[in-house]
Amino acid sequence: MSGDRMMTGRMEDEAACARLCVDFANHLDARRYDSVLDLFTEDGTLDRMGTMFAGRAALAGFLASRPAAVTTRHLCTNISVYFDAADEATGFCCVLFFQGRAEAGPATALGPPSVVEYHDRFVRTASGWRIQERRIRMAIQASSF
Incomplete structure (x- = not known):
């Protein structure tokens, strides 16, 4: 494979x-939980601030337990992807996290936003790239002033 094609392939993977x-x-x-599950490998794990959810059933249980009265918005930035092998990569992302009271019209903020970090392990599967492991860690905790 030529160098240009390898670079294009790597950029597509990234x-x-x-x-x-x-x-x-x-x-x-958007509470599209089946679509969330499809982003993970079958044995994928989510470590949310030290609470582990391993496999599709556990991930589905976590998603189903999210409070219906709370609206969220996650804004992803500073995404970095590093390749460990042709079909394996690690990733990092900063996420500005907002919560609001679910109601008709715009949600009412439940306080200032927080910042979390996603620390990921990605693998290429027959269905394309998927999350094998996601660790979510608090970087900046919101507080009232």
Whole structure:
């Protein structure tokens, strides 16, 4: 494979992994939980601030437990993807996280936003790139002044 084709392929792989970060946030906020699950490998894990959800059933349970009275928005930025092998990568993303009271019209903010970090392991599967592991860590905790 030529150097240009290898570079194009690597850029496409990087874009696919970065897209997983954004799709996760958008599907989660829209409560499209089947679409969230499809972003993970069958044995994928989510470590949310130290609470582990391993496999599709556990991930589905976590998603179903999200409070219906709360609206969220996750804004992803500073996405970085690093390749460990042709079919494996790690990723990092900063996420500005908003919560609001679900109601007709615009939600009412439940306080200032927080910042979390996504630390990811991506793998290429027969269905394309997927999240094998996501660790979510608090970077800046919101507080009232």
